[in-house]
Structures are given as C-alpha cells and as structure tokens.
Amino acid sequence: MILVKGKVVECVGDEMMAIIWEKIKYKLILPYVDFGKNLEVFDLTLENRVIYGDEIVLDAAKAIKEAGVGIKCATITPDEKKCEEIGKVLRSPNHIIREYLGGIILREPVICENIPKIIKSWVNPIYIARHAYAGNKDVHEMCIEGKGQLKLSFVDEISGVQTEKIIAEETKDGVIGATFIEEYAIRAFARGSMEFAVEKCLPLFLSTKSTILKNYDGLYQRVFQEVYENEFKSRFEERGIFYNFILIDAMVAKAMKSKGGFVWAMKNYDGDVQSDFVSQGFGSLGLTSSYLMTDDKKVIQTEACHGTVKNHFKKYLRGEPTSTNPIASIFAWTKALAHRGQLDKNEELVKFTEIVEKVCIATIESGCMTKDLAAALKNNEFESMTENDYLTTFEFLDKIAQNLRSCMILPKMNI
Known part of the structure; x- marks a missing residue:
C-alpha cells in the first residue's frame, strides 16, 4: 500500500x-x-x-x-x-x-490516439487557463421596476469623495448587472498563467474584448503586459516561447485554424465557454x-x-x-x-x-x-x-x- x-x-x-x-x-x-x-x-x-x-x-x-x-x-x-x-x-x-x-x-x-478529433488540425494540446472568479459568474443583479435614473457610485474610504457615473438618465422596467474585480487578482492570474506556460514550454495568449469593455477587459490586457515585460519576458525568450494579446473573437478563429500547442488565458465566463469548445474539439x-x-x-x-x-x-x-x-x-x-x-x-x-x-x-x-x-x-x-x-x-x-x-x-x- x-x-x-x-x-x-x-x-x-x-x-x-x-x-x-x-x-x-x-x-x-x-x-x-x-x-x-x-x-x-x-x-x-x-x-x-x-x-x-x-x-x-x-x-x-x-x-x-x-x-x-x-x-x-x-x-x-x-x-x-x-x-x-x-x-x-x-x-x-x-x-x-x-x-x-x-x-x-x-x-x-x-x-x-484512436479517438478522432472533431477539429482535425489540432495535433497538439490546447490548455485553457481560466480566471477562477469574477466576470459574468460574479454579477450582482437588480431588477428595476418603475421609472428613474441608473448610476454607478464609488465612495473613497479615506477621503469620503464619491465618484459617480450615470448609466441611464431615464429608464424603466428592466434589469441591471454589475461586477467588480481588484487589480491584484488579475495580476495573480497573469503570474499563474505565465508560470504554467513556462512549465509547459508553450506560447501564451490572453483573450478579452477590450475594444468594448475598455476599462474592465482593458485592465486585464494592461496587467498581463506589465507582468510579462517586468517578470517573465526573459524566461519566455530563454525557452523560445512568447506572450501575445488577441481579441477573443479573433482568437477563436485563430484557434480553430491552428495546430494547437499553446496556453489560452481568459476571464472566468469566457474560459468556461471556450474550454467546452476545446474539450469537444479534441473528442x-x-x-x-x-x-x-x-x-x-x-x-x-x-x-x-x-x-x-x-x-x-x-x-x-x-x-x-x-x-x-x-x-x-x-x-x-x-x-x-x-x-x-x-x-x-x-x-x-x-x-x-x-x-x-x-x-x-x-x-x-x-x-x-x-x-x-x-x-x-x-x-x-x-x-x-x-x-x-x-x-x-x-x-x-x-x-x-x-x-x-x-x-x-x-x-x-x-x-
């Protein structure tokens, strides 16, 4: 035993x-x-x-x-x-x-070897690195009944200063959802994804839709780039691998045409959806x-x-x-x-x-x-x-x- x-x-x-x-x-x-x-x-x-x-x-x-x-x-x-x-x-x-x-x-x-791949071009594994929380999986929802104004607000704990953003000046009968993630959590996600890519000796791609969610998804894009430049670039280059950011819709098309052989980092919900796509693609x-x-x-x-x-x-x-x-x-x-x-x-x-x-x-x-x-x-x-x-x-x-x-x-x- x-x-x-x-x-x-x-x-x-x-x-x-x-x-x-x-x-x-x-x-x-x-x-x-x-x-x-x-x-x-x-x-x-x-x-x-x-x-x-x-x-x-x-x-x-x-x-x-x-x-x-x-x-x-x-x-x-x-x-x-x-x-x-x-x-x-x-x-x-x-x-x-x-x-x-x-x-x-x-x-x-x-x-x-005997299980046929649905996506025939995938000869090498594709590894999904999915953020464990936040995003669509952690949305706070509220139903809106009646007519009124919608806004986001943040109150600074130290100064007491309140920052507001108007979502809709006049709206009625609907639903609102909001999510939040702290920068340190994205930084930890970036480090974990890059460590995994180094371990597998494979290139790493991050995919978000930062052209639409310029602040939320843009923060992922910026933090990943900073962590790569400051902490991982030399380790990647020593192994002959690289890191790239690609918009998620373009990356889906790229993945389908590829031979595989990379690590694909995504936010929580995006990773949930695409991991099923990748798993089924492999059989x-x-x-x-x-x-x-x-x-x-x-x-x-x-x-x-x-x-x-x-x-x-x-x-x-x-x-x-x-x-x-x-x-x-x-x-x-x-x-x-x-x-x-x-x-x-x-x-x-x-x-x-x-x-x-x-x-x-x-x-x-x-x-x-x-x-x-x-x-x-x-x-x-x-x-x-x-x-x-x-x-x-x-x-x-x-x-x-x-x-x-x-x-x-x-x-x-x-x-």
Whole structure:
C-alpha cells in the first residue's frame, strides 16, 4: 500500500457522478492507497446543503486551502425553480470554492490516439487557463421596476469623495448587472498563467474584448503586459516561447485554424465557454482534466469539468444500464493525489497517479470505451450503434480496474 503523508480533502457530489465517484474511489484508489487519517470528507450533496446551507461549502474551501489538496465530485447548482422547491437559495458550490481559493482553472485534454478529433488540425494540446472568479459568474443583479435614473457610485474610504457615473438618465422596467474585480487578482492570474506556460514550454495568449469593455477587459490586457515585460519576458525568450494579446473573437478563429500547442488565458465566463469548445474539439468533454491552482502553486483543487449527468442518473434509478464516461472524474483523483505526492516528495504516490492515467488511456486505445467515445468513432451516428460497440459505465470501470491490477504487480483483490 502507498501511504499518503499529508491531508487530502474530498468533496462528495450529486447524481450519476456521485455513483461513479464512489466506484472510482473503491475500485481504483483505495486498493492501492492508504490515507490513514489524512482523508477529510465533506458531504456537498444537495440534500446536505439544504440542511447546512452554503456554509458547508465554505468550510470545505477552508479545509482545502489548509490541506493544499482538494478533490471534488460534480455537484448540483439549483436553479430558481429548484430553490423555490427546497425553500432556500443556494449558490454554486464551485463558485464558492473558487471565490475563496482564487487562482486559475487549468483544463487539459486527455488525448487518446484512436479517438478522432472533431477539429482535425489540432495535433497538439490546447490548455485553457481560466480566471477562477469574477466576470459574468460574479454579477450582482437588480431588477428595476418603475421609472428613474441608473448610476454607478464609488465612495473613497479615506477621503469620503464619491465618484459617480450615470448609466441611464431615464429608464424603466428592466434589469441591471454589475461586477467588480481588484487589480491584484488579475495580476495573480497573469503570474499563474505565465508560470504554467513556462512549465509547459508553450506560447501564451490572453483573450478579452477590450475594444468594448475598455476599462474592465482593458485592465486585464494592461496587467498581463506589465507582468510579462517586468517578470517573465526573459524566461519566455530563454525557452523560445512568447506572450501575445488577441481579441477573443479573433482568437477563436485563430484557434480553430491552428495546430494547437499553446496556453489560452481568459476571464472566468469566457474560459468556461471556450474550454467546452476545446474539450469537444479534441473528442469529448469526458476526456478533459480540470483543476484550480492558486498563483503560488501551493493549493490544487481538482474536479470533473462537466455536470452531474442527470439524464443518466434517472436511467440508473430505473435500473437501466448507463454508459457514462468516468475519465474526467478519475483524473480528478489522479491530479489531486499527484499534487499531494509532490508536496510531500512522495515519489511512490506520484508514480501511482501516472500509472492510473496511462492505464485509462491504454484501455480506451485498446477499444474498450463508453458510448460517447464509441460514437465519436462512428461520426456520432448514434442510431447505428449497438450494445456491442461500447461498455456500460460499470463494465468500463471494471476493465480499467482489471488493467490497473496487472500493472501494479499486486495480488488480485476482490474489488
């Protein structure tokens, strides 16, 4: 057994991914890894959040920051209708954790040679560096009823001077949204993105729409350029890489025509949208690893980049077979444990995570896969697929577990 020397925080989630999460833990992790008393579990199921509110999520975030490592299963963010049903307004667990930890969200494609890319020209990975909070994901909203004047105002704490900007002289019956981010947070985002580009030895692009949001997006553009010129330019040039700013609409077109092989930094919501585009372009949302990293690299919180797969959960509850891709959740475990191993200089743990990832890829490349990947081999012609073309959720996990056993040179276990 491989001993885990430092604390790991596990966040349990909802629906189909929660079912898969437990299978991953007991089939692929616990037969080989001994956490001892170093695994702290937080129940972030919707049922538990209804009881304890968002405070339980904040407690998990604090524990992750203290431990330096967090692993999170996909969770439900209740919409307005669901909040009315449960009698409580609950925020997105992801947003609460990201807001507390700060940093950047990094998304990497898991490339399997036999899974065809939708965007054929992408021969090299594209890494998304997404700001962890603010932007459209952190908008403060207010409904406007009646007729009146709209304005933004800021009161200086020391001088008491108030600065105002009129949004509309005369308006009625609508909605207003406002967001704010401090410059230090953008500077930390810039440093984190550039450190990652240096680590990967790849060029870095920042994309915003600074021609429209001249102050908000313009601040991102200015700060990134300053950090690059003052702190990273020589390190980039030593490695033969570069940093460029490109407007986001132009960058989307450039990315589609490219061969890949770069890091793409974006604000929170932009990164959310484009990371799905990139993941699908490489073959599947299920073949993507996602983790939040603080700018000092001391804390990593991993997760699957997709939701709870509600439609598959309904089938599961009816006793029907499902074929849900677990790779993103498996890589959530491996990326987190790899960081724990690096923090503790635990080479055995790091090596184990590398083996698990290689086994997952080799299993898919051997032809054993879930329905979403099998469909990609048939140009997504689902109507022509039969049950012989793919494995069910649990058959696929069993196959990975079987292949992992043969790689670990351990006695076979009843798992």
